[in-house]
Amino acid sequence: MIKITTNLANLREKIDKIDKNIIELILERMNLVHEVGLSKLQTNTRVYVPEREALIFKKLAAFSNLPAFEIQSFYTEIISFCRKLEDTLSVAVNRDSISLLGLKKIFGEYVKPIIFDNLNTFFIEKENISYILTPLCEEMILALQSSNWFIINTTEVNSEKLYLISKYPNEITNTGDITYILTKERFNISSYQIEENLFFSSVESLHLEKERDVEIKILGFIPSI
Structure with missing residues (x-):
């Protein structure tokens, strides 16, 4: 079993924050791709x-x-x-x-x-x-x-x-x-x-x-x- 030290807990908390930021950016990217898709649909691209x-x-x-x-x-x-x-x-x-x-x-x-x-x-x-x-x-x-x-x-x-x-x-x-x-x-x-x-x-x-x-x-x- 992994012993959860204060240092390990802090590192995991930082990783969790980064993961959240990654998901937020992916969702933002998805919205932009959706707009690109609408533009492509109009121009048959x-x-x-x-x-x-x-x-x-x-x-x-x-x-x-x-x-x-x-x-x-x-x-x-x-x-x-x-x-x-x-x-x-x-x-x-x-x-x-x-x-x-x-x-x-x-x-x-x-x-x-x-x-x-x-x-x-x-x-x-x-x-x-x-x-x-x-x-x-x-x-x-x-x-x-x-x-x-x-x-x-x-x-x-x-x-x-x-x-x-x-x-x-x-x-x-x-x-x-x-x-x-x-x-x-x-x-x-x-x-x-x-x-x-x-x-x-x-x-x-x-x-x-x-x-x-x-x-x-x-x-x-x-x-x-």
Whole structure:
């Protein structure tokens, strides 16, 4: 049993006061997010803005001297809690634990998974969903080539990389962001393999391919933290 000394009691009292302040600030943040949500509703602006979230993580990391990925690990839940005032996002995922873990990692607790046994048939079924979280496969690449869907974020669970695909592209790009580009030269169905080197990871690579007159398609921009 822990002996409650005067010093320990004082420390706990200070922690309680800080916890109260944190809750008050979160409630204040929720009110502001609600106002933002009303503004977005009037202008038909997307609710989930990953480049904005990445910027928040970077700013808090600079302020606190904590690594941005550590800020992201707990602040995602605060953002998720506040974002539900705007909307609870529906995201299509495969029926497996890795996909569900990846979903929570990106969106936090407040997200609605739409479960598919095989997401490769998603585009055929034409569900009214704006987000898909999935590993990349040949069918998904083909769908991205022939549709107006974009890669907007990624996460990794147990060494498996998942890609968040959306109808809404990221609109703000910053130094260090990853650009996913698919070239006709590197995409050959007869020899297709899921490898990261199918993609280029910088705008400079895009310019080089343009100079070589290679047919390209930008699949999306991923904000870095």
